[in-house]
Amino acid sequence: MTDVIRLHLAELSVVDKPWPVHGFVILHPQLGTVLVDTGCGGPDALLREYRVVNRSVADALAEHGLSPADVRVVVNTHLHFDHCGQNPVFEHARLCVQRRELERVRREEPDMREWLESTGVRFELFDGDVTLADDLQVVATAGHTVGHQSVIARTEHGVEVFVGDAAYTRRIWDTGDAMHTLPPGQAEDIDAWRTSLRDLRNREPARVHFCHDT
Secondary structure: OOEEEEEEEEEEEEOOEEEEEEEEEEEEOOOEEEEEOOOOOOOHHHHHHOOOEEOOHHHHHHOOOOOHHHEEEEEOOOOOHHHHOOHHHHOOOEEEEEHHHHHHHHHHOHHHHHHHHHHOOOOEEEOOOEEEEOOEEEEEOOOOOOOOEEEEEEEOOEEEEEOOOOOOOHHHHHHOOOOOOOOOOOOOOHHHHHHHHHHHHOOOOOEEEOOOOO
16 A cells, blocks of 8 residues: 655745645655655755745654655655755655756756755656656656656555646646646746646546645
8 A cells, every 4th residue: 555645844935925845755565665855955045035934854754753764765856946955864765856857957057056966965867757666657747847757656546646846736737827827937838838737637636746735
């Protein structure tokens, strides 16, 4: 049986509204403890800009009887500071990211690149979709960033999708950009984003897990 736990990791201030930051633990019978996104960290300027109220991922895990040492696999949906900021806590684990995403950061985000390099963390790089286990898959979902990825699990509930930032909220998941203007940053490449969101929806998930929705 595969269990899922949501971790509350931080609050951001985005356009003067508080945004939650969530990570997700997948307790997998073969892989062990898998963590989707690690929360906030990185360059101090970013933490100040978004007025981050941060929380230790170790404390969040401890609420569920877990510790960082239990985590075997980390999947970063992408390398924005609020999704990979506590990666150094898990230097013992497989840290999985799309190659295109790491290349994007190296090319476009010098401060984040410098911070990542300073941590000494090494990534396992994926080129597109990767099967971690028969019932757990990482899928490339470009759009929010060029190297964004999401996680698909098959559990006793059916298909469960961990969207990362492929959709900030349930409303965006349900309607895309058809009914309202997208919030800033949702889609770096609008056409790729629409394709990725459609592909995720077509899986008809029983559950969808959002990083920035309540």
